[in-house]
Amino acid sequence: MTTRATKRGAERTSLDGTEVDVLICGASFAGLAVARELARGAARSDPNAGSSRSELPTDGEAVRELPTDGEAVRELPTDGEAVRVLVLDRYEIGERATSACAVPTPWLEAMGATRAARQELPDMTFATPHGRVRCRLPWSWTAFDYAELCRALWAQAGAARFETAKVEGRDGGSGGGDAAIAVRTDRGTVRARLVVDALGWRRVLSQPHYQPPDAPLSRGLEVHPQRAAPGEEVTGALDVWVEREVVRRGYAWRVPAGGEARIGVGSYDPRRHVKAPTVALAERLQAEPVRFQGNWFPHRLRPATEDGVFFVGDSAGHCFPLSGEGIRTAFYFGIACGRELCGVLDGERPRDAALARYHAFSAAHAHAFAVAGRVQRLVPALPPRLLTALLRLLARGPLVDRAFGWYLDQAHPRFATSRPA
Numbered sequence: 119m120t121t122r123a124t125k126r127g128a129e130r131t132s133l134d135g136t137e138v139d140v141l142i143c144g145a146s147f148a149g150l151a152v153a154r155e156l157a158r159g160a161a162r163s164d165p166n167a168g169s170s171r172s173e174l175p176t177d178g179e180a181v182r183e184l185p186t187d188g189e190a191v192r193e194l195p196t197d198g199e200a201v202r203v204l205v206l207d208r209y210e211i212g213e214r215a216t217s218a219c220a221v222p223t224p225w226l227e228a229m230g231a232t233r234a235a236r237q238e239l240p241d242m243t244f245a246t247p248h249g250r251v252r253c254r255l256p257w258s259w260t261a262f263d264y265a266e267l268c269r270a271l272w273a274q275a276g277a278a279r280f281e282t283a284k285v286e287g288r289d290g291g292s293g294g295g296d297a298a299i300a301v302r303t304d305r306g307t308v309r310a311r312l313v314v315d316a317l318g319w320r321r322v323l324s325q326p327h328y329q330p331p332d333a334p335l336s337r338g339l340e341v342h343p344q345r346a347a348p349g350e351e352v353t354g355a356l357d358v359w360v361e362r363e364v365v366r367r368g369y370a371w372r373v374p375a376g377g378e379a380r381i382g383v384g385s386y387d388p389r390r391h392v393k394a395p396t397v398a399l400a401e402r403l404q405a406e407p408v409r410f411q412g413n414w415f416p417h418r419l420r421p422a423t424e425d426g427v428f429f430v431g432d433s434a435g436h437c438f439p440l441s442g443e444g445i446r447t448a449f450y451f452g453i454a455c456g457r458e459l460c461g462v463l464d465g466e467r468p469r470d471a472a473l474a475r476y477h478a479f480s481a482a483h484a485h486a487f488a489v490a491g492r493v494q495r496l497v498p499a500l501p502p503r504l505l506t507a508l509l510r511l512l513a514r515g516p517l518v519d520r521a522f523g524w525y526l527d528q529a530h531p532r533f534a535t536s537r538p539a
């Protein structure tokens with residue numbers, strides 16, 4: 119069971135009237151990637167911090183402890199002015215995971231967060247009622263610990279300040295130009311020139327929000343049994359089941375993660391409940407259906423900006439259709455967003471230009487998301503025997519390399535270590 123660490127009562131002083139330069143709403147994969155990139159941007163333009171990204175701290179080296187309170191600020195070296203970065207989330211950083219937490223290994227390395235790794239998974243298996251294939255991928259997955267990953271990212275986020283607060287929405291429009299945007303929280307209204315919505319699938323800073331079941335959302339639920347059941351095969355693979363008896367449109371998974379397994383079911387149809395099939399799958403795998411966690415996740419790309427606000431991760435629909443993989447894309451687009459914010463803070467371009475550039479960058483990936491969306495619709499419609507035959511074809515070496523190589527290319531880890539344009 120999740121332990122609540124979030125501040126309550128007297129600890130929650132008012133934030134009303136707070137004005138910062140950058141307000142990042144959401145402190146999960148997307149929000150922390152933006153905060154980390156802001157700190158790296160500052161270090162890049164600081165002649166005393168070394169000009170190469172490889173000289174910046176990686177792997178969550180103890181830059182500082184989590185969480186920070188008070189008026190911590192980060193110095194922007196260009197003119198010596200302090201840039202105030204505030205990150206808000208309703209929970210403490212790393213407190214509440216909602217994911218199987220598997221990511222391509224090279225992304226964990228690129229984000230300097232390998233200390234969060236729990237198990238590397240070089241293979242995938244795909245099972246249908248008619249057979250099972252095993253593929254060696256051209257790259258591996260790594261299952262990681264959510265809290266540890268968040269700590270590793272936050273440790274690289276410079277002097278950004280963190281507060282727990284529930285974000286409720288916008289107060290008024292952007293006002294155009296570089297005017298401050300007001301964001302309403304349960305601790306008062308906060309203003310910032312640069313505002314990021316990294317709040318997940320609901321897209322809180324948009325109006326109207328996304329609301330299931332009438333929205334392009336999938337739903338997922340998983341259990342986390344602590345140990346493999348006696349006699350359970352330790353596969354070293356991320357296992358996927360595509361079986362209509364389990365879920366009509368969707369798939370089920372098992373992600374081994376060191377001492378625990380993450381066993382779950384995802385439905386592309388938000389109206390289908392996934393608790394019963396999740397419990398049934400766990401029992402079939404002789405695992406205890408304990409420690410439930412679940413969430414909605416988008417399966418359609420959304421506009422990455424709206425009325426002056428940058429949207430990153432699930433709030434921008436950056437989760438891939440078909441696979442429901444949204445962590446690496448939250449990193450990828452979070453880095454892109456962070457770089458645009460740095461451009462504004464460094465005086466290279468006004469906010470509107472940064473919004474337009476980030477919007478175009480995200481939209482340039484529409485084709486890949488559309489392809490994945492089409493396959494998401496196609497797979498449940500295929501006769502299961504045909505699907506099994508296609509999976510057998512895929513499992514033969516060169517096709518796996520091409521398919522998974524293309525897939526990784528759509529949000530490649532080299533982006534994290536490349537120099538910004």
Ligand SMILES: Cc1cc2nc3c(=O)[nH]c(=O)nc-3n(C[C@H](O)[C@H](O)[C@H](O)COP(=O)(O)OP(=O)(O)OC[C@H]3O[C@@H](n4cnc5c(N)ncnc54)[C@H](O)[C@@H]3O)c2cc1C
Nearest residue numbers: 144146147148208217218219220285318338431432444445
């Ligand atoms: C069961 C399940 C398993 C999954 N497994 C994987 C996987 O193995 N690999 C993968 O790549 N993807 C996986 N996904 C998808 C992945 O979890 C998401 O795409 C990813 O979490 C998106 O990251 P994000 O930072 O955009 O949003 P989130 O991770 O949803 O983070 C949003 C943050 O905003 C905060 N927040 C939300 N609303 C408010 C508010 N009003 N006020 C303040 N704070 C708020 C939340 O507390 C949270 O910290 C899975 C999804 C599910 C449901």
